[in-house]
Structures are given as structure tokens and as C-alpha cells.
Amino acid sequence: MNEEKKLLYMKHIRKAFPGVLVLDDVDFSVGYGEVHGLMGENGAGKSTLIKILTGIYPSDEGTIEVDGKEVQIQNKYDAASCGISVIYQELSLIPTLTVIENIFLGQELTKGKVFLDRKAMRKRAQELVEKCHFDIDLDAAVENLSVAKQQIVEILKSLLFDAKIIIMDEPTASLNIQESESLFEIIRRLKAQGTSIIYISHRLEEIWNLADRLTVLRDGKVRGVLSKEEIEPAKVVHMMIGKDLQEEDSVVHDPIAGGSVLKIENLSTPELLDKITFEARGGQILGIGGLVGSGRTETLECIYGLRRYTEGKITIDGETVADKAGRVRKQGIGLVPEDRRVQGLVQGLSVADNIALTNYDVMFRTSYITPRKIVETADKCIRQLRIKTPDGMTKCMNLSGGNQQKVVLAKWLERDLKVLLVDEPTVGIDVGSKAEIYGILRSIADQGKVVIVVSSDVEELLKISDRILILVNGKVYDDIPNRGLTADDLLLAASGMSKKEEV
């Protein structure tokens, strides 16, 4: 590939923030109709690079060329006129407006500058939808669409002003397997139309599937640009973290004698769950897989007392588990919720306060709270879990995703737990932190506690679970020890298509 053929060429980009060199002489290029992966751990400089490309930050040094011409991108309008558009991790749509209204928001077609020309807008939108073979109801309110469909709206929005490069930042973070698949299909179609895509993801298998080339950043430097054939997991991880990741062989851990036992019998809810029955034992990590809507999260919610069930029995070490969250917690069951940013943490509070929040009852005998004890407890957790934070008084919103998740885990470590329920432990977390979180979960299990992990990430389930439970439409479809399982086995089972005959 010679230089003239590049759609985008960022040359010698340098960017320093006070005290930190974030990007150091970075070259980044994207070809026509190319899906270009961008990987790196949190803090590697990916977002800064994208922000420079979209005019949010100016670069200290370096040039940007689009179509072979040097351009100045100082704000998002400049970026848009260069054909660069971003689909953010948190979508930027207006839920109460319809799909059409959202697509055209800020660039409506009008009659006489004031009145909306709905007919013309519909026609234009229809053309785009047909061109890309999207399946979407243009008149639906965006709030009634799934996240996957909302992404389509975002994509349509960028196509409207002839985006040549669409930047996708962790687009599959909140999608299930099928939705991700259809997104990949959409990306392939966009590519076939000649649209280039910069695809940022922590998930290697996605990059491997989609990307024509991959640029890996570490500590603000380009560590390698790989072509499709060169993308190998071990190599990429090595580039990303600068050392080899210790790949543990998947050894099934046996339950620890004397560990806790959680028994679920015939758990049913009116809407979804249908006689869910399983047993989880201390010392083992039980993974629960299945599609979104298969009842994974609902099962956890029932165990934790957040959701009513009409039938069934849940016992922990022979004792019946209450059906109220407050009492369940006292019985030694903890939950790490799916959305750490909203449900797991109070973002505006410090690390120390967040850890203390759920533990006032074990930390203090009376209602009187001593700040010193809170800070000491926090310091202990920070050391134990190696949470990267300046100190315990730092607000959680200033931590990276991986470290936030460690804080959520720390909240539970303070208690005398029997069971820890974890919903999607590593969404949007970089590879390095992922490994650490897996390590923490394993060490909890090793103490004889029951650990149950729900995850949409098949690789994750395979990596950490000793046993995997597959739910399909609210039923237990399969319960398999994790011995020599592959992603394909799980995907097949999750879609309810084939029962694995033997293990």
C-alpha cells in the first residue's frame, strides 16, 4: 500500500498533557473501505488520538491528511466536513424523538427554513436504509429500540453527511452475541460501500474477525501495525501490555469440601424463568451463559431478592434464602451488578466512601461513623486488590473502568460472604485489568465461597468458569464442566440449536 492511496493519514502526532506525554510521534493511517482496528490498554492513547482526529483536542505536533490533502481539524464541524464521524460508546441520541427525527437532528430538511419537510426527510432516510439494507422502523421512538438498533440510527446519522470514516468506540460493549453479529454484518456492508471504519475494541476476536489492519498503541507509541494475516492473539497481547500474558490452562477446580453450597430448585417467575434448578459449590466458579433475554440476569436478581419468584426454593447451606435484598445480604450473598457506573458505584463519592457504603453494619457497631476507619479499610482494599488510585479519597468517576470494577468487588470483600454473584464482570475493561479481576474472582472462590458469573463474553466464560450453565428462554439448557469446551460449543448451546452430546 503506498501513501497516496490512503484516505486518512495522521503523521507524527504528538500530544502532551501537563506532566504526561500521551501521544509520542504516532503515525496512523486508514485506507479506502478499510476496517482498521485500534487497540491498546486504557491510557494507551487511543481516545486522545481519536479526540485529535475529531477536533476535540488540538495536537501539539503532527499533521492530518484526508484524501491526500492536509486538513486542519479544530472542531467537530471541521471533522464532519472532512467526512469523519464518531459513534460514541454512550450513544448520543434523543430517546423521545423518532428515528427520522434523530437522524436529521441538527440538519433537518425544511420548507421555508422553518417548517420540517418530513416527506423529503423520510425519502432520504429510506434511501440510506435501502442502500445499506438495514432493518429499522423509521417512525419508532428511539427509546423503544434495542441498543443494537440505536446504533443503526447513529450510523445512519453519520451516513447522512457522507461520512467517509466512521469511528466506533467499543460498539459491542452493550450488545449480545446476535446483535454483535448483525453489527459486524453492517460494518461489512458499510465497507462494501467504500466507507472506512476505525474500530476500537478490547475484544480481540472481534478485531480478528473484522479488521483489515490493526494498530496497537501502548504508552502513547505505536507498537505495531498488523495486516489481517498477522493478527495473532499472543502477538497482539504482547504488543499491548509489553509482556506475555500468562495463559493458564483451563483446569477445572473441584468444589472445596466444607465450602458453601447454594441450591436453586424449580425457580420460576411469571414472565420468564421456568423451573431453573442448579447447584453451585464453594471453590468453583460457575459461569452462566445464554443470550440476552434468556434469564441470566433475572436468575441472579431472584437469588439476590430483587425479583419476586412465584415458585421455587433457594437455599444456602441448607438455610432458605430470604426474598428481600437487605436480608439476603445479611445471609452472606453479594451482587456485583451489570452496570457498574450506575448500579455498582456512587460515582461522585470517594473510593473509601463507596467501599464503606454497603458495609456500615459490619464496620461499625453503632450509627456513629469514624472517618479514620473508613479510610483504613479503603487503604487495605486498595493494597489487596491493587486498585490504581492516588488515594482513598479520589472520586470513583476519576478511575478507569477496571479500577472501578475493583472498587465494586472491594465492597463485598469486607463482608463475610458465602456467595458472590457477578453480572458481566469486565464490560469495557482492558485486557490487563481483566486478568486481574479474574484473579480476584478466583481467589474469592478459593476461600470456599460460591462465585457465580454471568457473561455475554464467551471467551470470558471459558476462561474463568469451572462449570458453565447455559440458559435458553428461561430454562436450564445445559450444565457442563468446562473441560475442553470451545466458543462454538457455547454459542451453539446458547442458541438452543444443539445439545452437546458428551463432555
Place this chain on the structure above:
Amino acid sequence: MKQSTLRKLVSAVLLLIFVAIFSVMSDSFMTWRNVNSILREVSVVGLLSLGVSFVIIGGGIDLSTGAVLGLSAMITSKFVTETWIPIWVIVLIALLVGVLAGLINGLLVIKLGLSELIATFATMYVFRGFVYILAYRERGRLITKTVTDAQFLSIGGKIGGIYYMSIIWLLLIAAGYIILKKTRFGTYIYAIGTNRKSAQLSGINYEKIKAATFVISGVCSALAGVFLLAWQGSAGLNSGSGMEFQAIAAVAVGGIVLSGGRGDTIGVCIGSLFMIVIVNGIYKFGLPTEVQTIVYGAVIIIMSIFDAVYMNMSRKKLIVNKKAGAGQEG
């Protein structure tokens, strides 16, 4: 059926039920005279509702509407009784007072970053204070003065048996509907009311739209002041006091969600009628006026419960639908 349509239908049907009950129970309720007077009364509160609905849909709140009404009524009264300025100019001045009040609210919220609740709560007192300053005095004592100018009072008159102000109110409700649903500006109001950041990311000028909603609210309130004066003939110190809450209540009953981004002026129309019909009906029943306020509160609570239950139901339905959708794809 769309959720918002259903919501409006429910309040409309409830309104009709009340109308039916009142008609049966009281001979004087369903008379042309009474209906006309209901329509006149609703046009004053309804104008405040209309104005504040723009602010609320844009994600805000305006508590100063009643005070702006009072101020506009007092200023108009002063000009009519003490100057020879043509009536149409005076009305224009009153409306300008509304624009100014809206701009002040907008300024406090946008430029100084005050919360809308606090800012308009404060201006409510400030505007009311101006009413006190402007009020008629004789040897230092406050007095009321009646407007006798026939030309001005003709604003409170009728055409074809219906009061001008009722007709104007209905026309403005229609205009409001068109603005919200058919113009770019209207779409932007919904956008900033739902998600300000996303709206800004789409290149919408948040400050301009926000200020415009306050100005609309101010102008509507000022016009309501002119109407009230033309109807009652005199402006009191407390004209319009408490009406800001009546207006917000009407808007809520009409299905305009107070957190913003939803609703339209048809809901405003139904909600305003609802509030006035209930007051009127209770009055016709011969129940003490104290009961009115209790019924007001009760209606708001009932409609909110309905909203909460209904929203909950439709959310569940949505989840089920999404699941069904996911199943099909598989």
C-alpha cells in the same frame, strides 16, 4: 396506538366523564352561559399552561408565570387609566414585559447557571414586588382602581357568542401544536428537554432554544394578564398568584411529563379544561370552595399514579417485545 395518544385519550375521557356527571347533577352546568364562562376562565390559566408547557417540554420549569401575569395586568392597568397611549400599543408593551421577564429568567438559568427552580422561584418574588411598587396608592395607602376604558374592555367581549380570549387561546393552542410538531425549533425543544448533551452534540444551540422557551412562557403569561384585566376590570396585588401551580398541574394532568421531552399542546388544552371544569363543577354542586383545592391535589395524585402504573406496564411490555424480537432473530 402510540403511548402519548393513549395518554391524552385517557385524560379526555376522564374529562368527559366529569362533564357528564356535572351535567346530570346540576341544571346550570351545561348551559351556554356556563360553558362560555368556563371557556373564558380556562383561557387565562390555559395561557399560563401553554407557556409553561414549552419550558417543561424543554426540560425546565417556570414558577414565575403567575407573577408575570400580575405584573402585566398591573402595567396595562396603569397605562390604560393614566395615559392616552393607544390600546394596541399598551398591549404591545405588556407583551414586551413578558418577553423581558422571559429573557431575565433565561439569563439567570443560562448565563449564571442557576437551577431553573431557584431562578424562577426568585423572579416570582421579584416580579410580584414590582406589582406592589406599581400598585395604585392614595396618600400612601393602597387602593384598587377599575379600568373603565371601553375600547380596552372590549378585549373581554364576545364575537359570535364566544369570548375573544377563548378563541385566541384555542388558536394559540393550535399554533403551539404546529410549532412543536412541525418546525425545526419544536424538534429542538424536545431534543434539549430529553438529553441536553446529545442535542448539543448534534449542533443544536441549547442556549438559544432554552431562552426561547422562557420567552414564550413570559409572553403567554403577559397576554393572560391582559385578558384577566379585560375580563375583571381591575388588577389586584395578587392577580395570578398561585396560578403558576395551577398551570403546572394542568400541564401534568395533560400528560406532559415534568422531567421534559414529552407531551404536546393538545394535552395542555385537555389538562387546562380539566382543572377549570372541576372547579366550576364543584362550585355548581354547592360544595365549599375549600374542597376545590383538595380536589385539585387529588386529581394530580390520581393522574400521577396512573402515569406511574401505566409507564411501568408499558415498560414491561417493551421488554417482552424486545425479547420476542431477539428470539426471532435467532
